[in-house]
Amino acid sequence: MPGLEDLYREIILDHYRSPRNRGELDTPPAVRAEGFNPLCGDEIVVYIDVDDNSIINDVAIGGQGCSISQSSASMMSAAIKGKTVSEARKLIGAFKGLMSIHEGELDGDAAESDRDHGPEADPDIRLGDLEALKGVVKFPVRIKCATLSWNTLAQALGEASPV
Amino acid sequence: MTDWAAVKKDFPLLRRQVHGTPIVYLDSSNTSQKPQSVIDAMSAYYETVNANVHRGSYEIAVKATEALEQVRAKVARFINAPATNEVVFTKNATEAMNLLARSWGGANLGPGDAVVISEMEHHANIVPWHMLAAEKGFELRWISVTADGHLDLSDLDQLLDGAKLLSITAMSNVLGTLNPVPRLAEAAHRHDALIAVDASQYVPHIATDVQAMGADFMVFTGHKMLGPMGIGGLWAHAEILESMPPFLGGGEMILQVTKEGFTTNEIPWKFEAGTPMVAEAVGLGAAIDYLENLGMDEVRRHEVELTGYAMRSLTERHGDKITIHGPSEPAERGGVLSFVYDDVHPHDVAQVLDQAGVCVRAGHHCAKPLLRTLGVPATSRASLYVYNDESDIDCLAESLDSASDIFSL
Numbered sequence: 155m156p157g158l159e160d161l162y163r164e165i166i167l168d169h170y171r172s173p174r175n176r177g178e179l180d181t182p183p184a185v186r187a188e189g190f191n192p193l194c195g196d197e198i199v200v201y202i203d204v205d206d207n208s209i210i211n212d213v214a215i216g217g218q219g220c221s222i223s224q225s226s227a228s229m230m231s232a233a234i235k236g237k238t239v240s241e242a243r244k245l246i247g248a249f250k251g252l253m254s255i256h257e258g259e260l261d262g263d264a265a266e267s268d269r270d271h272g273p274e275a276d277p278d279i280r281l282g283d284l285e286a287l288k289g290v291v292k293f294p295v296r297i298k299c300a301t302l303s304w305n306t307l308a309q310a311l312g313e314a315s316p317v
Numbered sequence: 318m319t320d321w322a323a324v325k326k327d328f329p330l331l332r333r334q335v336h337g338t339p340i341v342y343l344d345s346s347n348t349s350q351k352p353q354s355v356i357d358a359m360s361a362y363y364e365t366v367n368a369n370v371h372r373g374s375y376e377i378a379v380k381a382t383e384a385l386e387q388v389r390a391k392v393a394r395f396i397n398a399p400a401t402n403e404v405v406f407t408k409n410a411t412e413a414m415n416l417l418a419r420s421w422g423g424a425n426l427g428p429g430d431a432v433v434i435s436e437m438e439h440h441a442n443i444v445p446w447h448m449l450a451a452e453k454g455f456e457l458r459w460i461s462v463t464a465d466g467h468l469d470l471s472d473l474d475q476l477l478d479g480a481k482l483l484s485i486t487a488m489s490n491v492l493g494t495l496n497p498v499p500r501l502a503e504a505a506h507r508h509d510a511l512i513a514v515d516a517s518q519y520v521p522h523i524a525t526d527v528q529a530m531g532a533d534f535m536v537f538t539g540h541k542m543l544g545p546m547g548i549g550g551l552w553a554h555a556e557i558l559e560s561m562p563p564f565l566g567g568g569e570m571i572l573q574v575t576k577e578g579f580t581t582n583e584i585p586w587k588f589e590a591g592t593p594m595v596a597e598a599v600g601l602g603a604a605i606d607y608l609e610n611l612g613m614d615e616v617r618r619h620e621v622e623l624t625g626y627a628m629r630s631l632t633e634r635h636g637d638k639i640t641i642h643g644p645s646e647p648a649e650r651g652g653v654l655s656f657v658y659d660d661v662h663p664h665d666v667a668q669v670l671d672q673a674g675v676c677v678r679a680g681h682h683c684a685k686p687l688l689r690t691l692g693v694p695a696t697s698r699a700s701l702y703v704y705n706d707e708s709d710i711d712c713l714a715e716s717l718d719s720a721s722d723i724f725s726l
């Protein structure tokens with residue numbers, strides 16, 4: 155049985171208590187995207203400022219939510235700042251891969267091999283601190299909390315730099 | 318004197334453990350647990366009389382039809398409806414509200430008309446009106462909610478002026494507030510409007526009398542009153558039901574079908590298209606028997622006492638850290654305690670409580686407009702019923718300590 159310590163790791167609580175890159179950016183030049191979790195009412199606002207070289211110069215996070223959605227957003231903001239749009243997209247894939255471990259376990263081999271061949275298997279992607287969120291997959295209802303900011307980032311990237 | 322410890326033993330699910338500790342179920346506003354007698358009645362139905370209703374002439378088909386219709390009579394008695402054929406079965410309160418909106422609303426509402434609801438409504442009494450208003454072009458007006466969780470009735474006459482319907486909850490599923498339905502009915506009727514009462518949270522807990530309420534429509538849902546999921550209902554005066562067009566079309570709701578058209582069955586079957594939920598009706602009947610055996614006045618007394626105990630013990634143990642929303646006087650509210658704990662997010666509160674086996678709901682409780690008024694994005698909600706006791710409350714109060722431990726800044 156998973157315990158609370160699997161979920162509420164110290165680094166997660168640290169990002170929750172002192173969120174990084176909290177605030178707003180002027181739009182334009184930045185773009186703004188909003189995400190909602192209709193289940194629990196969490197709301198995330200992601201601002202990104204992408205320069206002509208497709209580098210994410212600045213990022214800011216607004217909104218409110220539980221410790222998991224807030225810390226995930228905070229870690230995400232730290233991880234993508236200074237990265238290129240395409241690196242950020244790979245990171246989204248890698249993070250979603252991390253969050254789908256649970257489905258992989260449920261679905262057996264099929265999902266497992268999906269993961270090996272998906273973009274998230276890219277060996278160059280380092281999740282770093284974000285690995286701490288791995289425990290979330292043991293609490294399936296919280297996966298949506300963890301992925302909320304990432305889905306919102308994907309929207310913002312789509313607007314800033316359409317594929 | 319009711320033996321409440323024996324009552325708890327009637328609920329098999331409450332004997333199980335979660336995460337290695339006994340379950341403490343405090344989410345009955347969401348759905349109630351079921352006594353053994355309800356579960357047994359439903360099995361017995363399938364084991365002995367299952368057949369489609371209103372269609373067969375053989376023994377068990379007749380018995381199944383009787384079983385369904387007997388529960389209709391039981392429901393009518395339980396809510397003191399003037400007549401049995403005024404009770405329409407639906408799958409839940411939401412469907413009943415949609416039936417009311419689509420059928421009565423569809424026929425009676427148009428540009429220049431208004432429907433009055435309140436800020437403390439469940440989405441089931443908001444969204445059907447939004448949907449219909451978008452189509453029919455009538456106005457949706459809102460009774461606001463005061464800081465202490467009551468309806469603000471200061472401008473009620475203005476709101477009702479020119480309105481055709483007041484649709485209002487008898488008890489808030491977030492705040493526990495009990496609304497003054499008879500007074501609201503009187504006001505609505507003075508303005509020639511009808512009143513629909515969402516009694517989803519009321520019927521399970523308080524003796525219900527639709528006539529004393531002065532209601533024209535009332536909706537309820539079986540799974541919150543010890544019955545199974547999948548059955549609820551709409552009650553309305555026979556003349557109103559007669560005047561309403563059918564809702565869903567199909568078998569059961571017709572008298573005659575030709576290539577040119579159809580004629581509708583009598584009420585209430587006119588509104589019950591297709592094969593009904595007979596086993597669920599039987600389960601609901603057993604749930605009503607169970608509640609009547611306890612006595613609704615006893616049920617209410619137990620819950621007022623326990624609500625008072627919960628409010629006292631939570632504030633004694635947690636002081637300023639806990640904010641309980643809604644009326645402060647236990648006798649003026651239902652056993653629904655929405656609270657915010659320190660600055661710990663309700664989702665995290667619920668997670669920590671779950672680890673101790675305590676089931677509470679976290680979120681917006683399908684009442685987003687109300688939470689916006691209260692100025693909170695979400696709350697945790699503990700709600701009580703016949704099987705809860707002081708030990709459940711103690712467990713809730715103690716388990717909240719770990720929320721402090723984990724999240725304190």
Ligand SMILES: Cc1ncc(COP(=O)(O)O)c(C=O)c1O
Pocket residue numbers: 346347409410411412439441442486488489490515517518538540549683
């Ligand atoms: C006040 C109120 N109305 C309506 C409903 C909807 O009930 P159901 O989901 O059974 O249709 C609920 C259930 O949460 C409720 O609390």
